[in-house]
Amino acid sequence: MKRRYVEGNDDLRHIWDVERIWKLAEELEPIEIPIDKIVGIDSVTWFHDGGDQPTIRSIAAHAKRIVEADTTYPAILTEDFRVFDGMHRIAKHLMEGKEKILVKVFSKNPEPDIIQDNRTIVKE
Numbered sequence: 001m002k003r004r005y006v007e008g009n010d011d012l013r014h015i016w017d018v019e020r021i022w023k024l025a026e027e028l029e030p031i032e033i034p035i036d037k038i039v040g041i042d043s044v045t046w047f048h049d050g051g052d053q054p055t056i057r058s059i060a061a062h063a064k065r066i067v068e069a070d071t072t073y074p075a076i077l078t079e080d081f082r083v084f085d086g087m088h089r090i091a092k093h094l095m096e097g098k099e100k101i102l103v104k105v106f107s108k109n110p111e112p113d114i115i116q117d118n119r120t121i122v123k124e
Helices: 018-025 056-068 088-093
Strands: 004-008 012-017 031-034 074-077 083-085 100-105 112-119 120-123
Touching: 004 083, 012 018, 018 074, 018 083, 056 074, 056 088, 074 088, 083 088, 088 100
Parallel strands: 074 100
Antiparallel strands: 004 012, 012 112, 031 100, 074 083, 112 120
């Protein structure tokens, strides 16, 4: 399954292909920021209604990904400091008690790959 980043609500959703985000972010310069500037670190991210639930098995799977996360790669953030890619790396920094993290930030978000309006694809 392709990894995607999704923003929006039930009426309108913007969807980005994370592999495309990686390619676009290659040209961005990494910067160090306080972890607390990152939007979403105190929100429910990996679990949601109709999707993954916080079972012991699913929490263990995320814990494994956090422990194995390679923090030499910067997290990739949107123009407003939401996480396109790298939440497990961010979680690892938090577990290690770090207050700063290396990130790449888009000054302007790339156009989404898909825009969905009430489950109808508007652009693909």
